[in-house]
Amino acid sequence: MQAELLTGADHSGRPRHPGLVDGAAGLLALFLLVAAIAPQFLAPGDPLAIHPLAAFQPPNLTHGFGTDESGRDIYTRVVHGTRYSLVIGFAATAIGLGLGVILGTLAGTLGRVVDFTVNRFLEVLFAFPGLLLALLFIVIFGPGVATATIAVGLSTAPGYARIIRAQLITVRSAAFVEAATVLGRTRWQILLRHILPNTLAPLFVLGTLGIGQAIVWAATLSYLGLGAAPPAAEWGAMLSAGRTYITSAWWMSFFPGLFIVLTAVTATVLGRSIDRRMRHL
Amino acid sequence: MPLRHPARTRRLLAATVGVVTFGLLMSACTATDSQEPVGDPNSGGTLTYASGDAEPSCLDPHVGGNFPQALVSAQYLESLVSRNTDGQIIPWLADSWTVSDDGLTWQFTLRDDVTFTDGTAFDAAAVQANIAHVQNPTTLSSTGYLALGKVTGTEALSPTVVRFTLSEPDSALLESLSQPWLAMESPAALERSQDENCASPVGTGPFIVQSWVKQNAIILVRNDDYVSPPADAGHSGPAYLDQVIWRFIPDSASRYAALQSGEVDVIDNAQPDTIVQATQSDSLEHLNSPRPGASNRIELNSGQAPFNDVRVREAFIRSANVDDAVSSLFQGTAIRSYSALSSVETTAISNANLFDYDPAAARKLLDAAGWTETDADGYRVKDGVRLSVRFPVSTNQSIPAEQSVFEQIQATAKETGFEVKLSPMDLSSWYAALASNDYDAVSAPYTKVGPDVLRILYHSDSIVPAPSGYFANHAQVNDPEIDELLTTAASTTDAALRTSLYADAQEHILEGFYILPLYDQQNHFLLRSDVVGLRTLPTVAVPTLYDAWLNR
């Protein structure tokens, strides 16, 4: 039930045509992908090139998003920083989803004892504030993009596990599974052909929702000084650095923040849109 | 505004920076009388001070001994002597002093009219109790303990005369005694448990600690029986303010916002852009007071490759464009330093020629040192090893503008072929990196009154770690000539000789390219315009609220 709610299941029964919002999201996604893979096409400058005497310039014709404290062009840095944030977002979500699928499946399929144990384990993980988990992990293993990614992934895994487990239990007792059992399919066949596909379908949307959250998490870790090393043009680090100058140079934190929000929104909208399309196939 | 004429804009920018700098310099030099005459001081009122430094774990500066403790304890504790803006030691709780010819005996004549706020008399016995407290290992004093390293004993010759006996002459004793970490507390109070004394130390100062709600605020109230301001204070008698609320706001943007909205009256650790805004505002004032001791500098680890070669050190220094970085990032609030010591030290030596930004010279030096090959990323290579500089950065100690200075140095050094690896870390991890020699460059502040700080930072004895793993000589300077100069300077009683010895030592240190000086230890305060009379003690540059009053 929760998974359905998060996917925004369409209740009218009709297939929806791509709307304005979906189109915009698609374009934005394309922009972000190009920025991640080949940023030089969208921003040919060097994101690390400093121009101390051109520091703190507000947005103008030469620098569309303005310059930062070292005179670096913010537009170039935001574009080149897409790679870090997308990688962190995807990787952390993949880790979280992966762990969540494993845990949730274990809990939902292997009987009551395993279910009970895994449930307790999940509760323990839930009882830790996510940020503390990430903090401890990074303090033990050192700061950096890799540890931040793993830390965020670990913190989000329990949430996914719970949803997947709930979905699994719902699907397991559904009518078509009963029918398959009556028809004589083996347990494994039922699992692979009926239960799993229906359970994992909402994962796509869950994952896209999660990407935005993962990027925001990573930005918070950068704010606490535990993210990518300078001078990397990572959005969270830029946001954190820009915060110091928020009353005198608002553009330094506005644009990276804007892109974080836009990426999260794009991922969510696209995810729902694609999911709707897949349901009506 | 389109940049059609970049060159003209650059000049304009430079000129603006110059004008702003000049303006700020003028306001800094006359900080205490930049306000127009406002009439007679009002008695009364509550002042709220918000500190950006960490909340101390103990209000007694004998325990441990760091700057946050000094900031607040200066309001309720006083030392035997103080220092004026000319760098001379002036009387405070001690009226006068003499030293024997061999330098091993010091005699202090104390004021006879001072009482601690719990009624105990301030006398020679009290001084003895305090020295004993600091030197007692269970007190866990670090700063005070080190400062009294040569003191072997004390003797009360009369209620107002106390004698210090030393194992060796100590030319820095008076400077050490002027610091808050050796301030005088009531012997009766010292007898209490450490927890009790940490929560409310008892002193002779203009304010008394009334209460301390941890993670919230410290409340100080006026000491109505106060009689002992230092010789350079603005008035005598009790303080003007009724009450002081001392808060801790770690986030710099919130701290400034609180000042702007009037929630707090004074803040410290002001960031450069807020200082510029404040100087343009009618309701805020700026007080600039660089800390004594060392300047803010980058120390190059000469104890291991690649900086064990002086040519590579010099190459690094010449490939770093610090001037542009400092002027653009600090927007005129910080002046470039070319000295190992703070500009408030009268014994400081400066040599700008050694620190010119000269990438061509840097490249020649690297060639001469054998770093002739370049790899695909543009970094120099020698015997298959890349020219890498590990630079751990403490986010607790380096403000964002300073971290950006390091980033800019990283960028300009890259053009010469240095790979600078900046690693921002929290304090514990940073100390761990230093203790395990896992660094090639580091910037660590050190606040101390007087040039004796050079001995602590550059004598080869300071490479040996304390049991905690801490050591102060991060540049790992191991030069017998420098050692000799510093040891002799530490024990000479002749002031002129001392100054010239320290000058020699500084020349050696600068010419050895062990350090890259940046600027003074920044210590900027912003206050509301109706706060009058605030000044900093010329000892460790902590603010004193004794002469302050509220014009409202």
Add this chain to the structure above:
Amino acid sequence: MRRTLGRITARLGGAVFVLWAVASVTFGALRLIPGDPAQAVLGGPGSQASPEALAAVNAEYGFGRPVLVQYFAQLGRLATGDLGRSYALNVDVGPLVLSQLGGTLLLAVLSLALAWLLALALATWSTRGGKIASRVGSSLEIVAAALPHFWFATSLIVVFSIWLGVLPPISTGGIAGLVLPVLTLAVPLAGFLGQIMRESLLIALESPFVLSARARGETERGVRWIHALRHASVPAISLSGWAFGSLISGAVVVETIFARPGLGRTLLTAVTLRDVPVVIGVVMIVAVAYILMTLLTDIASHLVDPRLRLT
């Protein structure tokens, strides 16, 4: 009666297990952090402590003993309710954590309540208003859920404290000082809860029991408010347990920015200073609060929708 008793015992057992596991994981994790625990006791890293002082601390705190011995000693202390003494702050952890708990709980509860109100309002308005309202509501929720706490907090300070001057930028103890921190935590959560609620509201509106209510002649308004919302709240209620946990995480950032005393700030400082007893103390209190919160949400779910069993 016996079934209820059995269920309560099972829950208690589960709770004790969670607390034990949390304590063990924290203890293990903190042991893995590089650094000498004696450092933290002696006034933090970089202290120039003497060898006698270090030896004294090691003897008193038993840092030299084998790890398992220290572990069981810690468990033993926790079982008797003794949370130990903070290394860095030199106070008993129990009173310290309890004194900080109030501030954070207040923040969390108020934020959760405001998030609920905002989410309910937005969900109801957007389902009632037709397609455009639905799209706008959906977009607002998505954007809200994507706001990073620290960026949103600073933006609020800039707008309300600096430009408009109507609210204080830091918390000085009054109600006015609570507004911005609560908003910072509530809005992103409202975005998330609102998305859940709107979807479940749409599903509920098409459910049989709602149709039959309409058939009985109840007004449109009556249908919506009483039946549909009740059913629709269930997933949001169960997610509130998780939301509470995420609010504690958010509190770390919010308390730092607004200089509010609270568990979040205490925790961050303790991790930085390697102050093991305080970290364990905070984690235990949060775990207890989380368990209680889960119990509350389960009861609330059961009250709202009796079809659900108490698991």
